[in-house]
Amino acid sequence: MGPCYFGGMNEEALTRLHYELVMGLVEDGVCPSNAALASRLGVEDVEGLLRGLSDIHGVVLHPHVCEPWVLHPFSLTPTLNWVEGEKKNWWAPCVWCALGVAVVVRGRVKVHTRFGAEREALVIEVVDGQVVGSEEIWVHFAIPPARAWNNVHQHCSLVLPFHSPEEIADWCGRHGVAMGEPVPLQQVMDLARVWYGSHASPTWRKWSVAEAQEIFERVGLLSEFWRLQSREGKF
Numbered sequence: 001m002g003p004c005y006f007g008g009m010n011e012e013a014l015t016r017l018h019y020e021l022v023m024g025l026v027e028d029g030v031c032p033s034n035a036a037l038a039s040r041l042g043v044e045d046v047e048g049l050l051r052g053l054s055d056i057h058g059v060v061l062h063p064h065v066c067e068p069w070v071l072h073p074f075s076l077t078p079t080l081n082w083v084e085g086e087k088k089n090w091w092a093p094c095v096w097c098a099l100g101v102a103v104v105v106r107g108r109v110k111v112h113t114r115f116g117a118e119r120e121a122l123v124i125e126v127v128d129g130q131v132v133g134s135e136e137i138w139v140h141f142a143i144p145p146a147r148a149w150n151n152v153h154q155h156c157s158l159v160l161p162f163h164s165p166e167e168i169a170d171w172c173g174r175h176g177v178a179m180g181e182p183v184p185l186q187q188v189m190d191l192a193r194v195w196y197g198s199h200a201s202p203t204w205r206k207w208s209v210a211e212a213q214e215i216f217e218r219v220g221l222l223s224e225f226w227r228l229q230s231r232e233g234k235f
Helices: 011-028 034-041 046-055 095-105 145-150 152-157 165-175 185-196 209-218
Strands: 068-071 081-084 089-092 108-114 121-127 130-132 138-141 160-162 181-184
Touching: 011 034, 011 046, 011 068, 011 095, 034 046, 068 152, 081 095, 089 095, 095 108, 095 121, 095 138, 095 185, 108 160, 130 185, 138 165, 138 185, 145 152, 160 165, 181 185, 185 209
Parallel strands: none
Antiparallel strands: 081 089, 081 108, 108 121, 121 130, 138 160, 138 181
């Protein structure tokens, strides 16, 4: 079988681009510039590759300039979620992503965030992909994954930690947000380990819709909330 293409893009080229982006963040704490990417990849049309990677949801680009804005699980601009590593530090779009950063960078990591994006601070310690401590924490997913890419920034901003499902219901009522799905933190950690476990691999490829559905089911996310629309292509 020959190489796969997405909109004329060679999948191998997109995989290598993704790897350079991720490793730049892991090793340097910052995303490589387009010029640096061109040099590392030995290509001239980096913007074309970035758009190809964006087309399969492998990167989120700025709306008015062809540069990475979000490379899940990393955010390239400040967010509520600050991930403190042993040598470098990163922002993450949401709690799920912050745990994903912990999976990608490995070692001992502290996730600094806030309950319900409000006043009370929360620090989640992760060691080698395992949450440390037994405090009961719930993560609220407000928007079903099937609609996540309608506005991925909104989706991520609403993936927030809480003390309990009752606190989530109260928060939703106060802020006019539809109640979604409360998930125990440990289960979100399980999801992050599977979802982002191969993210820094040089053979990474974007999950298909069917593969994403299988991952949700594998970690016990079985309700209708997690049901993806059956279709071909990448999630």
